[in-house]
Amino acid sequence: MAARPHLRPSAGSTYLHTLQHQRHQALHTSTPLSKNSISIVHPIHHRIRYKKNQLQPAYKDILQTPKWDTQSHLFKPQYTQQSRLEEHYNTTIAPDLLLANFVHNERVIPGRKRQEWDGSSQYHINRPRRAPAGSAVETPDIKQRTFKNIPRLEAIWIHAFVRDAVRVNQERALPTMVMMQQITGKKPRPVYSKATVMTWRLRKNMMVGAKVKIQGPDMYQFFATLVEVVLPRIKEFKGIENTSGDMFGNISFGLDPADVKWFPEVEGNPELWPNLAGLHITLVTSAQTDPEARTMLSAFGLPFVGKERLHNVPSFEALEAIDRKKGIVYNY
């Protein structure tokens, strides 16, 4: 069978040949040659899109001014006042956590990693490595606790699923978006369904809720309201379950529609909110394990209840015992 040089360039072909080949191909297709994308590295398959009209000189200042610059049209003043909770964290919580989490002679506890094949079969070559033992995905190492990685509240995700948006009308999700904007001070973005489920009358790309991520002063303001105003007024509330958490320091819990009404912004105008939706709240922390995250959050006044869940993380003593078998002896 004859070679097909126009599809598979010979070994001696150059970059120019490839370009010519592409151009040749393009002439016979409807793909426009003047597509607004460029490639800046050699394999041409990765192209960067740009808007041609933005290349005009008038856009230069706008596009080149970074977001944090007050001259930028995207600038948003955030640090408008002292954050009470953040100050409390800096002066009181952080030094205490550093001391309380300290472990003498601590070392890295390795996470579950993908395993190599033993090479007993020729088919092991180039086969993706085996899944980690006891886990579907790799887990991060638990590093030594130092002053550089004291657990800190990083962000809060708030998500709401509006059932009526599926049952009645997609627009039923909009009041929930407005409500979330009221209580967080940040504009949420809509959540769209990913799949079609006929039994629920759910179609793909329907607006079914909203979500928002808050950080910095907004986050501390929301957290203070939650811990000091909202949660104490919920009659049934006993605390966040200790079983909550994703093992890596992020704690989630939910608020019922009846609980949401205790936010001052909602309580002030109850007639504006005839249908409230519940909220899923995730507290994203930089803690490496859930118990450490809970310790940090409880210092802000968030109560936790129930039995502490113990994860299958090898203890320091267990690791030491393994090393002792290998002949490594620690001398301290």
Next chain:
Amino acid sequence: MTLRHVPGPLRPHTIGLVGRLVQPARRQGGRSIGTAIAEEITTETGSGLLSSTTSSVAESPASQAFKIMSGLILCRQPIVTPELTPFERAYYNYQSELQKRLMWTFPKWFYYPEGTLAERQYSSVQPTVDGNDRAEFERPDIVFNRDRRSKQEIVFPDRDVERETEESAKIYAKIEPRPRITEADKTNDFRSLERKLDRTLYLLVKKDRQANEWKFPAAEVLNGETLTGAAKRLLLDTGGPGMNTWLVSNTPAAYHHYPYKLEDNEKYDGAKIFYLKSRIFAGTFVPQKGSGIIDYAWLTKDEIPDYIHKGYWASMANALSKQ
């Protein structure tokens, strides 16, 4: 007698466990034992072990036996936020004004629906925007009765005084923050826990002696006692039961050691103090009889160097909070 009380010529660091606690002489480059675990201090090692090592120990150079003590860094956390510096105040003011300038226009139609009484009351008190207010190169940018060149000023309608109840009056009452400078600050009352509200306060106690009168409280770790146990006993014996405290961690936060003068103490060559951090939430420190404490003071980090000597300060300074 426990191994800890073995005097000088013995070299207890050859006895494994105790070696961590009673250190070899500093000249031999012994490591610091900043994190000695309290349980291990109170060793119940049999005398058999002691006698078996004595012979080898006698030949080695002299080492020192230290008294192990448990100390307390009892602190009151800041109650109010730190005072802003002039720069910080200016920065926050600038950012705040900028935020108001860039803020969305108040959605009147949302909070005061059209045609309602509330809307009429609200609209009647709003200032009208001057459409002819032309500065150089600028023209008014008026949207929904707001000139978007500047921040929006909203006036709330006066409340209905006639229909006001006691409860609603309470809600509308102006909040008067209590002063940051308290009575204790004005009278310079070092014994009060209400002084320096924006700083961490640390307890120092004064004993009736010639030198080093002021110290952080400390007590010897007795037989069968842990570091934390000794700290709790110390708190009760010196300050009384009227305090609500919380021990932050079993890990010592600071470590200080000093030699005894030969004529002072025959049993020990010096003392090693492991300071545990504790927080006081309520109650007061009341010096107890028999504790030897004649005075006490709640001090900030800045004030402490005036009370204690330089070497002691060097050991303690890093464990104390700047704010």
